Amino acid sequence: MLNTEVKTELIQIVGAAGYLDRPEELACYSYDAFVEEALPDAVIFPKTTDEVSKILKTAGRYKIPVTGRGAGTSVCGAPIPVRHGIVLCFSKMDKIIEVNTRDRYIIVQPGVVNADIQKALSPFGFFYPPDPGSMNSSTIGGNIAQNAGGPRCLKYGVTVDYVLGLEVVLASGDIIRFGSKNIKDVTGYKLSSLFCGSEGTLGIITEAILKVLPKPEAVKTLMVTFDDLDNTARAVTDIIGSGILPAAMELMDQLTLNAIEDSANLGLDRNAQGALLIEIDGVKEACDKEMKKIIEKLKENGAVHIQEAGSDIERDKLWTARRSAYGVFAKLAPDIVSEDVTVPVSKVPEMIRRIIEITERYGLRVGVLAHAGDGNMHPMIPADKGNIEEWQRVEKAFSEIFKAAADLDGTLSGEHGIGLAKSAYLPLVMNQSTINFMKKIKHAIDPDGILNPGKFV
Amino acid sequence: MKEKKLQNCGKCGLCLNACPVYKILKEEQVSPRAKLHLIKAHDQNTIASSAFLKEIISKCLMCGSCSAVCPSGIDHYSKFMEMRRKMGEAHGEAPAIKSLIYLLAREYRTGFGAGLARTGQKLVPAGLAKKFKLGNIPIKNFPELNPVPFRKAHDEVIFPKGKPAGRVIYFTGCATNYLYEDTGDAVIGILTHMGYEVVIPKTQTCCSIPLLFHGAKDRAMENITANIKALRDIEAEAVLVDCSTCGEALKNEYPRLFEPHDEHLVAAQDIALRVTDIISFINLHFDLLQFDPDITGKIPVTYHAPCHTRNTFSSHLTVEKILQAMPSVDYRQTPDSDQCCGGGGTFFYEYPEVSKKMVDKKIESAKAVEVSHWLTDCPVCRMNLAGNTEKKDGLTVLHPVTLIHAALKQI
Known part of the structure; x- marks a missing residue:
């Protein structure tokens, strides 16, 4: 106290x-x-x-x-x-200040829930693209501080790509405002990039101007299963490599698929070794054309079952199930660690092979889940933190997974951030000078280190 | 059957925006996730039992919306009920809640009506009502008691005209029995119109959800076994409820209360399988309904979906479908028809300031669609909505069956 x-x-x-x-x-x-x-x-x-x-x-x-x-x-x-x-x-500082779809922006306080932004925009036929799994609960302040992503960020980009301007309170109590209501704005440093992903270590976001987009006219969603996980991953690199950019491409392995099926009863094939949830959106004719090409690529890679969502309700069901994946793993063990190493998309099959090899070597279960289209992997390990020996194996396995990602020109986090989870591994992907540079920035604006101390910087 | 599955909260936070109380208060401690965290901390002795802990735990509508979205499959009901029991034992209940538990627990033995009759045709003893103001609902807005309890006023078996198409059991619940006989009359009217023989077992009693939610499990068990005995031996294709909370009790809670070898378990499971809400049953046999062709004009109507209707029976969309299909109804949806009204059993009494915010939002949206009737299939929602609307709002709050029944052809 x-x-x-x-x-x-x-x-x-x-x-x-x-x-x-x-x-x-x-x-x-x-x-x-x-x-x-x-x-x-x-x-x-x-x-x-x-x-x-x-x-x-x-x-x-x-x-x-x-x-x-x-x-x-x-x-x-x-x-x-x-x-x-x-x-x-910030949960009570939750006002939507202005919705302006003519000029394509929305101004919000930090406590506004991501899903409420979508609700406010929907009547105007607009949406805000970043869609983290937590979007029904998580607030925009947190989304910005963590530079949140989500499945459809494959096509649309992540939070930082939608921040036009911010109001931030610094450790000194000074209030700064940068950016503007303009889509184009190169007035001075692009400070939104500095605060996006700063995880509350540089300043406190108190208002945000966000870019919004018109909703695509057509959306098509496919659920595809494979009898081999490697083929599943190769289908992803093939589709992206052929120049198609779906809105989302989610990969799930058998353990994940079964965990989802246990809670959602979608009628997914429990024996499938891999599955893809693919969504494309845009002009209807373009969607049809892309869909044809995608299905060709899927078949070339040995897809066993390809099913298109027949209605919005079916589509919502698939996405609700996908969004609940993190939670369903909680059924498997008292604790769960979900990581989000990210690799260039062509390295996805190799990264998956390494994740499986590493976790098998440490005698751990792993659920491989990925926003595969952008190489953002979410290996999830259910374990018991109370079991010290097992927990040590979990930590060792993750440390090797981080190293493997770094080897493959990947990075530690695609969208979750560093927080407490990964600060020790920064040197794997950053040299000391770069880490020092971040520290200098931090020290310059928060010399006493009062903002979210004990984290990565 | 007692569930022994892993019950780990992954703290993902998906329950936050599903929780009607969190959405109003926006403070983590009232969220389902926080309650689970506090229960665990209390079990591990890192948080001491206190009156304040009891207050946090009971700041909950027991609406089940958290369980409905929980990807980890947590059975919040059982955890919250057990904790409420512990907190009630350690720190006591408010006098009005105690009286309610006392009355409902005696329902089986002496009849709740006898207790109420003395209080002069009002739901709640006048002294208590005056003193505690009963949450945010003005006393004059509470429903009057039925002149005679519904079950007493009706025969145990009611036959349709002609040869019965089938037989169903009607579990009336306390609300229809003591307060809302119009609902019961409509249910019987519709069922016999469809050609069903209706059995209303005389020995049925309070479903005991209010007792379970206030941690009085021991006192609830007598009612529960009485209900199982009353329902188990009657051959009927369905056990119908007009209150989705009674339905939640019969369908989900009863089977969880018995140990694997308990003699009542099998009967409880069998009853659970046959429990259906009246709306789903009507929808299933919609082709048996003959609407009166002489009724002209359409009544403008909106609907409030009770939490247990959504979370236990998912029949809120069915109600809307039926209303849209009815020739005498002009159904107008409100954008927040599926949001909780804040009634929640005794929640409106215990936390009037939270409840009031919730119900006021609902009333605003109902007024905005300019209807004369506001339908809802839960008696507590009905009491809460009707109790908080004013005469000038021009909203009559009813169970959907009343309008359905009124639209049928006399046969």
Whole structure:
């Protein structure tokens, strides 16, 4: 708990209802979807940028750590307050400020849920492309801080590609605004790239201007199964290699497929060794043409069963099942680690082979799930953290998986971020000078290190 | 059957936006994920039992929306019920909740009506009502008691005209029995119109969901076994409920309450298989309905989907389908027809400020579609919606069966 003096000062800013510090409450802000936990000393719900600025000034004066949080759906531990202090929770700062589809932007506060942005845009025939698996719960502030991705980012790009402008409160309490309502804007440094993926270590996002797109006229969704996982992966590289860019291309292995089938009862073939969920969108005629080419490529690679979703309801079912994949693994063991190493798409088959070889060698189960079209792998290992020996094997296996990805010109994270999960592995993909450069930036704007300390920088 | 499957919360957070309470309060501690975390922490002695812990745990509508979206297949009901029991034992219940449990638990032995009769035709004892203001619902807006309890007013077996097409059991629930006889009359009217023989077992009693949700499992078991005995030996193709919460009890909760070798388990499972909500049953036999061709004009109608209708029977879309197919109805959907109204058993009483926000949103959308009737197939939703609307809103709240029945041809 914070001392009375600080507490009184903070309550003066947000009111008593915006300040929590009873043990029953604090426990609920100690976690996200990652496996670690750490208790904050206080949880504060700001409602305005001005409040955030005042809170940071107070925290800075007393050198109290401040960790931002939205809905706590991060899978890398980014909002876990490992150095305790304040959790700044944005779930109540959740207003949609302006929807402007004529000029193709939407302005939102950080606590707006991704799915609510989609709902606000839908009547106008527009959408916001980034679609993380957590989109029904996760907030846009978190999406930006983590530079979230999602299945359709294969075609459309990730969060950073849609941030036109931000309002950010720095550790000093200063409020900065950069970018604009314009799709084109090269006025000064592209600072949105700096804050996207900063995981709350550089500043606190209090407002965002996001680019939106008109909804494609046609969407087609295919569910394809294979009797060989290698063929499944090769079909992906073949399709992408032939110049087609589907909106999404999701790969699942047998373990994943069965876990999904257990919870969703979609009638998927439980014996299939691999499956692809492919979605294409755009002008109807173009979709038909692309679909033909995709089906050719699938057959060349030995697809066993190709089924097109017959209705929106069927399509929703398939995607709901896919989005629930992370959760269904929780049925298999007390804990689950999901990683998101990413490799160039031509290396997907090789990366999958290595993941399987490594996990087999350590005697672990693995579910291979991937946004395969962009090489973003999600190997998931169900295990028991309480079993120290097993957990050591999990950690060793992941360390080898990271090395394998680096070997294949890949990277540590495609969309989850570094958080607590992967900071130790940064040197695999970054030289010391680059790490030092990040540290210099951090030190320049947060010299006392109060913003989300204990993370990757 | 008691489930012994792994019950691990992966903390993915998909339940957050499914939870009606979280959506209003936007604070993690009230979310289903947080409640599971606190229950675990309490079991592991890292969080002490406290009145405040009890408050957090009971800030829940027991609507089942979290379980419905949970990819990890967690049985939130059982976990929450067990924790509510522990918290109730350690920290007590509010006096009004205690009275409710007392009345419902005695329903089987003495009849709930006797207890209520003394209080002057009102659902809740006047003294309590005045003192506690009953959540956000003005007392004058509560329904009056049926002049005679519905089951007492009807024969145990009701025959259709002509040779019966089949036989069904009607589990009336307490709401129809004591408060909403119009619903019961419509159910019987529709079923006999379809040619069904309707059996209303006299020895049925409160389904006991309110007792289970308030942790009074021991007192609930007497009612539950009485119900199983009342229903098990009657040959009938379906056990029909007009309240989806009673349906949730009979279909999902009863079979979970018995150990593998308990003599009642098989009967409970058999009953569970036959339980259907009245709406799904009507839809299944829709071709048996003959609408009155002389009715002209269309009544503008909207619908509120109760949580248990969505999560237990998925029949909310069926209601909408039936309403759209009815010649005398102009069905107008609201964008939030599937959002919780905040009634939630006794939630509206325990957390009026949260509940009020939820119901006000619903009323705004219902008014926006300019209808005269607002239909809902849960008595608590009905009480909550009707209790919070004002006369000038011009909304009559009814169970969908009442309108369906009124549209049928006399045969």
